[in-house]
Amino acid sequence: MSNAAIHVPHSHRAWLYVLVSIVFVFLLVPIFIVIPMSFSDSKYLEFPPEALTLQWYRTFFGSNEWLAAARNSLSVAAVATLISVPVGVGAAYALNEARGRLFVLLRFFLLLPQLIPVVLAAIGVFFLYIRLNLVNTFAGIVVAHSALCIPFVVITVGAGLKTFDKAQENAARTLGASRLRAFWDVTVPQIRLSIIAAVIFSFITSFDEVVIGLFVAGGSNTLLTRLMFLSLRDQLDPVIAAISSILIVISVLAIAVFVALQRPGREAAR
Amino acid sequence: MASSIDIRSIAKHFGGVPALDDVSLSITPGEFLTLLGPSGSGKTTLLMCIAGFVQPDAGSILVDGNEILTLPAHRRNLGMVFQSYALFPHMTVGENVAYPLKLRGVSRAERERRAREALGVVQMDGLKDRRINQLSGGQRQRVAFARAVVFEPAIILMDEPLSALDKRLREDMQIELKHLHQRLGRTIVYVTHDQKEALTMSDHVAVMERGRIMQVASPRDIYERPTSEFVARFIGDAAVLPIAVDGRDGITVPPRLLDGPRALPCPALVVRPEKVEILDGEASHPDVIGFDGEVREVIYQGDTILVFVKLPDGQSLSLRRGTRHTVLKSLPARGEKLRVGLRMEDACVIGVAG
Numbered sequence: 251m252s253n254a255a256i257h258v259p260h261s262h263r264a265w266l267y268v269l270v271s272i273v274f275v276f277l278l279v280p281i282f283i284v285i286p287m288s289f290s291d292s293k294y295l296e297f298p299p300e301a302l303t304l305q306w307y308r309t310f311f312g313s314n315e316w317l318a319a320a321r322n323s324l325s326v327a328a329v330a331t332l333i334s335v336p337v338g339v340g341a342a343y344a345l346n347e348a349r350g351r352l353f354v355l356l357r358f359f360l361l362l363p364q365l366i367p368v369v370l371a372a373i374g375v376f377f378l379y380i381r382l383n384l385v386n387t388f389a390g391i392v393v394a395h396s397a398l399c400i401p402f403v404v405i406t407v408g409a410g411l412k413t414f415d416k417a418q419e420n421a422a423r424t425l426g427a428s429r430l431r432a433f434w435d436v437t438v439p440q441i442r443l444s445i446i447a448a449v450i451f452s453f454i455t456s457f458d459e460v461v462i463g464l465f466v467a468g469g470s471n472t473l474l475t476r477l478m479f480l481s482l483r484d485q486l487d488p489v490i491a492a493i494s495s496i497l498i499v500i501s502v503l504a505i506a507v508f509v510a511l512q513r514p515g516r517e518a519a520r
Numbered sequence: 521m522a523s524s525i526d527i528r529s530i531a532k533h534f535g536g537v538p539a540l541d542d543v544s545l546s547i548t549p550g551e552f553l554t555l556l557g558p559s560g561s562g563k564t565t566l567l568m569c570i571a572g573f574v575q576p577d578a579g580s581i582l583v584d585g586n587e588i589l590t591l592p593a594h595r596r597n598l599g600m601v602f603q604s605y606a607l608f609p610h611m612t613v614g615e616n617v618a619y620p621l622k623l624r625g626v627s628r629a630e631r632e633r634r635a636r637e638a639l640g641v642v643q644m645d646g647l648k649d650r651r652i653n654q655l656s657g658g659q660r661q662r663v664a665f666a667r668a669v670v671f672e673p674a675i676i677l678m679d680e681p682l683s684a685l686d687k688r689l690r691e692d693m694q695i696e697l698k699h700l701h702q703r704l705g706r707t708i709v710y711v712t713h714d715q716k717e718a719l720t721m722s723d724h725v726a727v728m729e730r731g732r733i734m735q736v737a738s739p740r741d742i743y744e745r746p747t748s749e750f751v752a753r754f755i756g757d758a759a760v761l762p763i764a765v766d767g768r769d770g771i772t773v774p775p776r777l778l779d780g781p782r783a784l785p786c787p788a789l790v791v792r793p794e795k796v797e798i799l800d801g802e803a804s805h806p807d808v809i810g811f812d813g814e815v816r817e818v819i820y821q822g823d824t825i826l827v828f829v830k831l832p833d834g835q836s837l838s839l840r841r842g843t844r845h846t847v848l849k850s851l852p853a854r855g856e857k858l859r860v861g862l863r864m865e866d867a868c869v870i871g872v873a874g
């Protein structure tokens with residue numbers, strides 16, 4: 251269907267433009283208030299800023315506590331991504347192959363960590379970890395975060411596999427590739443965008459996570475989000491705005507890279 | 521070079537529904553065998569059993585006398601062309617064709633040489649650096665074939681490889697594939713639901729229905745000597761008319777025609793439209809089975825013209841003629857009485873149910 255086939259006058263679509271604008275404002279304004287606030291020379295979070303300073307960025311990069319928390323968050327997110335992406339890709343592949351009621355149930359189980367309220371999950375994890383001696387351990391927080399990341403991997407990679415022609419993998423097998431080799435040589439390159447999306451989602455999901463981190467990631471394994479939350483409670487410090495701004499820039503860059511990879515021009519040029 | 525295939529009593533059920541029901545078939549080395557049947561008759565399932573993607577519930581498949589059902593798909597050394605071609609869009613044409621050689625550890629230079637050679641066979645050597653999405657349907661078809669033969673498999677499997685092409689190209693490719701088969705001499709198992717395609721290309725045609733093989737024969741025999749009503753009606757047009765024997769209703773045929781099939785419980789005559797002649801006033805001939813009827817409809821189809829004739833007992837048959845001017849001029853009009861006949865050499869008797 252060509253675009254010309256359904257021409258609706260702009261005047262008839264005015265309400266849509268208004269609606270979309272409102273959505274944009276609500277989504278974007280909070281984000282772009284934070285960035286100017288991070289440059290404010292006031293001791294408290296303030297908008298609009300009266301004078302500009304880089305002091306809060308200096309504070310962040312000069313604080314061992316903040317930097318340690320940032321390092322913790324980065325390593326937890328990295329390891330949780332390394333675990334959840336292969337596991338989730340495998341699960342998505344299996345679910346895509348399989349038929350039957352059992353697998354519907356299995357899929358539901360895999361998605362469950364994102365379906366239940368995270369506070370409930372956090373409380374459950376907390377009590378379980380007390381028994382297992384996993385509270386405030388690196389392994390503990392990584393496992394909990396992986397469980398939260400896997401649903402995103404299963405959904406994005408599952409969607410990628412839906413549009414993949416299974417016959418290609420079979421073709422590779424008749425040409426002499428084992429199942430694993432066929433998957434690696436033929437399937438993975440073609441679902442690589444969904445896998446990259448899954449990596450980004452997983453990393454952000456873990457990096458962004460607050461609630462479970464509050465319960466089970468303390469002590470030397472304190473995560474950035476937990477520290478932000480706690481300091482927000484004690485003092486309304488613009489350091490938080492500075493950190494948030496850094497995170498926003500990183501997220502925007504990650505998405506920009508993803509969009510650039512998605513451009514069809516690159517596909518052909520590769 | 522080419523291998524024989526022996527399919528013995530293969531059965532496959534999907535959730536209790538039989539997709540293959542005691543299928544046995546022998547294919548000689550270098551043969552072009554076509555599995556022909558309506559959609560859902562089990563052709564793909566049988567091909568997938570050979571390829572190794574479907575494990576049969578029972579039976580065995582021997583290639584050159586060796587059981588292959590115990591081998592995984594990638595160890596069966598079969599070339600396969602898929603309906604969707606299944607070319608890898610993230611590789612160039614050349615990389616696609618070289619892929620099976622790469623898997624076999626062939627050196628880079630040798631890979632390129634053999635890929636170029638295989639592409640040459642299908643006249644695609646100039647396009648080896650193209651991307652798959654830059655190819656037309658016919659070109660993709662050729663690349664898929666080159667990729668399936670480049671590692672010199674003894675057997676090539678093809679599942680409706682031409683069904684995505686338009687009619688003209690499909691007919692050209694039929695001839696081209698037939699020539700490639702003659703040139704390469706490999707055993708080919710080919711799947712189609714298009715009877716004309718099957719007749720054009722094959723050495724032997726196996727007609728399938730509901731998971732069973734109904735008949736295996738040469739294209740000529742499958743058309744001229746069907747052994748069942750299903751095969752007679754599935755391939756070409758046919759009227760199937762019950763024959764009067766032992767006081768039953770039906771048409772009378774010379775007793776000689778019943779010599780062979782006398783044992784059949786309910787014999788019937790297969791009447792192909794193009795074999796029916798118009799008898800104008802000739803005296804009845806002992807070698808011609810005559811029918812009196814009335815023209816019910818005349819349909820002009822360009823290359824041929826089809827005349828439906830209603831017989832006195834309510835059954836009907838049709839006759840087909842080329843549209844030469846003299847033919848068109850002499851054809852009867854609707855409603856006219858007509859006497860038609862079928863030569864005994866053109867008659868085929870089958871047994872029908874009930």
Ligand SMILES: Nc1ncnc2c1ncn2[C@@H]1O[C@H](COP(=O)(O)OP(=O)(O)O)[C@@H](O)[C@H]1O
Nearest residue numbers: 534538539557558559560561562563564565566
């Ligand atoms: N994977 C499968 N699961 C369940 N039923 C199947 C499967 N593959 C084929 N069938 C069934 O088996 C029968 C034969 O199918 P198929 O071999 O694809 O027929 P054809 O290729 O002749 O059209 C059909 O009734 C089809 O629905």
Ligand SMILES: [Mg+2]
Nearest residue numbers: 560563564565
């Ligand atoms: Mg099929």
